[in-house]
Amino acid sequence: MRVVVDHVSKTYTDRGGRSVDALRDVAFTVEAEEFVALLGPSGCGKSTLLNVIAGLLAPTRGGVWFDGARADGARGANARALSAMVFQEFALFPWRTAQKNIEFGLEEAGVPAAERATRARHYIELTGLAGFETRYPHQLSGGMRQRVGIARALAVEPAVLLMDEPFSALDAQTRQLMQEELLGIWDRTRKTILYVTHNIQEAVYMADRVIVLSRRPGEVLADVPIELERPRTEQMAGEPAFVQAAERIWGLIKAQAWAAIAE
Ligand SMILES: Nc1ncnc2c1ncn2[C@@H]1O[C@H](COP(=O)(O)OP(=O)(O)O)[C@@H](O)[C@H]1O
Ligand SMILES: [Mg+2]
Numbered sequence: 001m002r003v004v005v006d007h008v009s010k011t012y013t014d015r016g017g018r019s020v021d022a023l024r025d026v027a028f029t030v031e032a033e034e035f036v037a038l039l040g041p042s043g044c045g046k047s048t049l050l051n052v053i054a055g056l057l058a059p060t061r062g063g064v065w066f067d068g069a070r071a072d073g074a075r076g077a078n079a080r081a082l083s084a085m086v087f088q089e090f091a092l093f094p095w096r097t098a099q100k101n102i103e104f105g106l107e108e109a110g111v112p113a114a115e116r117a118t119r120a121r122h123y124i125e126l127t128g129l130a131g132f133e134t135r136y137p138h139q140l141s142g143g144m145r146q147r148v149g150i151a152r153a154l155a156v157e158p159a160v161l162l163m164d165e166p167f168s169a170l171d172a173q174t175r176q177l178m179q180e181e182l183l184g185i186w187d188r189t190r191k192t193i194l195y196v197t198h199n200i201q202e203a204v205y206m207a208d209r210v211i212v213l214s215r216r217p218g219e220v221l222a223d224v225p226i227e228l229e230r231p232r233t234e235q236m237a238g239e240p241a242f243v244q245a246a247e248r249i250w251g252l253i254k255a256q257a258w259a260a261i262a263e
Contacts, residue, residue: 001067001082001159001192003030003053008062008072009217010048022048025062028211028220030160032067035186035193037203039249040213041256046196050162050216053194066160077253083160084153088168090145092137099124099133105156123151126185138238150182154189158220161191164199176234179206185233200253204245205232212249215256220226222252 010023022045030036038231040046051057055076064072071079084105092101100118106116124130127147137145146166153161166182167175184207184219186193197203203210204226212221227241236242 002032003160003192003194004065005029005049005053006063006065007021008049008050008052008059010045010052010057010065011060012048023052023059024217024219026213026218026220027062027225030192030194032192033190035183035195035206035208037210038194038196038208038213039198039200039203039210039253040218041215041253041260042198043211044216045218046213049213050085050164050194051195052067053079053085053160054085054162065253074250079160082158083162084156084158086146086149086153086161086163086166088165090137090142090149090169092145092148092152094137097134097136097146098140098151101137102129102151102155109156119155119157123155126154126188127151128181141174142170143178146170146178147181150152150185154185154191159192161193163193163195165196167202168197175202181226182206183230187189187231200249201237201247204242204249205234205237210245210249214253215260222249224249 005026005028008023008026012020012022026049038046052059052072055071058073063070066078066082069078100122102120102244103116108121124133127150129147129151132140132144167178170178179202195206207226210224210226224245226245228236
């Protein structure tokens with residue numbers, strides 16, 4: 001599914017009536033089956049943008065289109081039906097087993113129990129959770145919990161997977177393994193993925209393109225193609241295409257990072 005973000009701006013108004021510009025005139029396209037990383041500093045509006053794309057939050061200006069159909073604001077039902085979100089905090093129900101967490105969206109959609117179990121089984125296998133179905137979230141490691149988050153999102157069979165810093169709470173080794181696994185899952189399911197991160201290495205390692213956002217209000221600073229073959233391997237981190245892309249992106253956000261430290 002092709003996702004068009006068409007000049008989206010978002011201004012929040014808090015209870016005191018003060019307004020916060022979170023996004024300014026953000027425009028880009030994610031092609032069907034593409035893996036695009038959205039990179040920007042903390043507080044620049046990344047989660048806001050994902051929520052607008054998911055149809056959960058109305059933009060102040062502009063719109064979002066899924067394969068040519070309006071998917072923002074009042075038409076957000078379109079986006080809600082066609083996308084699924086994986087959150088930074090694992091956002092699992094503590095009183096439900098792994099399998100029951102994975103089945104949650106299917107329950108909401110009114111899918112009968114037998115079919116829920118069959119579909120959950122498929123995504124349990126795909127995400128490497130076999131043997132852990134009956135565990136509760138507190139009985140799972142961070143990596144396993146996020147597998148549940150991914151399986152739950154995939155179980156509703158969305159065309160678009162929206163991922164909000166999904167591995168940022170994991171230790172470095174687990175994060176590396178989960179990145180590799182996600183690329184494997186993407187290869188097998190061919191979803192359109194929009195992956196939010198503030199980690200340059202992670203963005204370059206995984207994505208076809210990296211869209212770099214400025215500090216708040218988030219604006220697109222650059223759309224950087226990553227010219228590395230697939231499947232990606234860890235060794236590619238030493239290749240000129242990797243190093244040059246990472247340096248270019250760091251160059252773009254360096255000045256902004258300095259300004260943030262100086263504040
Ligand atoms: N509901 C809200 N009301 C007012 N301001 C908000 C709200 N949600 C987020 N913000 C502000 O909008 C900006 C962008 O937030 P967010 O999208 O969460 O950024 P990021 O995900 O890039 O860290 C921040 O300054 C944040 O404080
Ligand atoms: Mg965020």
